[in-house]
Amino acid sequence: MRRGGDGRLNHDLMPDEKGPQDACGVFGVYAPHEEVAKLSYFGLYALQHRGQESAGIATSDGEKILVFKDMGLVSQVFDEAALEALTGHIAVGHARYSTTGASVWANAQPTLGPTANGTVALGHNGNLTNTQELIDLLVEREGYPKRLDLKGGKCTDTAIVTALLGGEGSSLAEVALELLPHLQGAYSFVFMDETTLYAARDPQGVRPLVLGELPSGGWVVASETAALDIVGAVLVREVEPGEFLTIDGSGVHSQRFAEPEPKGCVFEYVYLARPDTTIAGRSVQAARLEMGRQLAREHPVEADLVIPTPESGTPAAVGYAQQSGIPFGQGLVKNSYVGRTFIQPSQTLRQLGIRLKLNPLREVIEGKRLVVVDDSIVRGNTQRAIVQMLRDAGAAEVHVRISSPPVQWPCFYGIDFPTRTELAAVGHTVDEVCAQLGADSLGHISLEGMVQATQQAESRLCTACFTGEYPIAPPVDARHLLLQQREEVVG
DSSP states (O other), X not given: OBOSOTTOOOEESXXXXXXXXXXXXXXXXXXXXXXXXXXXXXXXXXXXGGOOSEEEEEEEOSSOEEEEEEESOHHHHOOHXXXXXXXXXXXXXXXXXXXXXXXXXXXXXXXXXEOSSSEEEEXXXXXXXXXXHHHHHHHTSTTHHHHSOOSTTOSOHHHHHHHHTTSSSSSHHHHHHHHGGGOOEEEEEEEEOSSOEEEEEOTTOOSOOEEEEOTTSOEEEESSHHHHHHTTOEEEEEOOTXXXXXXXXXXXXXXXXXXXXXXXXXXXXXXXSOTTOEETTEEHHHHHHHHHHHHHHHSOOOOSEEEEOTTXXXXXXXXXXXXXXXXXXXXXXXXXXXXXXXXXXXXHHHHHGGGXXXXXXXXXXXXXXXXXXXSOOSSSHHXXXXXXXXXXXXXSXXXXXXXXXXXXXXXXXXXXXXXXXXXXXXXXOHHXXXXXXXXXXXXXXXXXHXXXXXXXXXXXXXXXXXXXXXSSXXXXXXXXXXXXXXXXXXX
């Protein structure tokens, strides 16, 4: 089932002003006594921040699978009638932001494909780095190249995995356990056939994935613990790196397909995850508060007011205020209803810049020396616009503080950072970036301070976007360029 035409794209009002985007949010449920489509809807609603391009839900009643998906937000895609039509006791849901494959209806998830004994519906959070090898595996199979457009970026890594899961085997679980060790990169999968729910997480555990239990005895798998909370599920544990789960009427069964080598994405703590989520036993809110405190220790300044860039900068700004003793205030008002739209802004609206989303409170900031706290600087467009906006509103000084180190390297594991040449920190000192932003001063938290705030060992975290040290080999076509760029940095 679908709504709308092929290729109907979803546009941001200010596409150049958005922060780092994560690949997706996934949600799965096995619950014979629940309305699983509605549970999935609310679970995806809680994961909407992870992807706003498309949304979809697949359900099974034990005999057949139905899928409903479309471009847009969860609330735009589904209504009561659509959810009522998705009957059954098993469901897989997905909210997508594209990093591999075009932003078109055909690439919305869950993806659907035939298996040796039925059908598979699959949702994926992350990004694979060896897609060419996987394509080569597909090409060896008669018929598959005809089903998938493997050229021109029109086919996703998720569609390739879905096709590979259609291989010969006595069960989908058997095929999956044979395939998973061949996948490289970041993947948190939630998928199903007509009778069973499955989940798998890459050996590095780059993207989060958790298991929860419903009061009725059903089971839920989701990208974040916040999605468990919204449907009333109790957190059981994280899905371990390199673990494969099978969930059916007999319960949850675990198998190991690879030895764990934990490298959880540190940017989940900085920006990607909801503040009310817990990752590896650490509250994201608590981690961000501590990042703000550490930022104040490392980069103090005399000022009158600490304000956040809402909403992502708020916890760190609170922490900065607590540590520094400078009062915290809301100097910027966010329009919560400006976000995704099918209407392109006019040139006049584009020139208004960030004001479409943020507006200064002149009476709060006029004549004040401000500390403005944000989570990261990518291109620098947002911060530049905010600094100018605050000066126009009468700020005496604007000191920018960032609760992550300078982003200097691309991500190949599911965060849509721009190319290295577009990153504000590449090729520029902190003072040069500060001048470009028009700020009075600029300070980034240290790598050590950020990691310490997560309460995780640095050896268990992926910090590649800050350090260029990749725990999983990047795609072949990117390795030579990265090596060259690293040599230039060292030189």
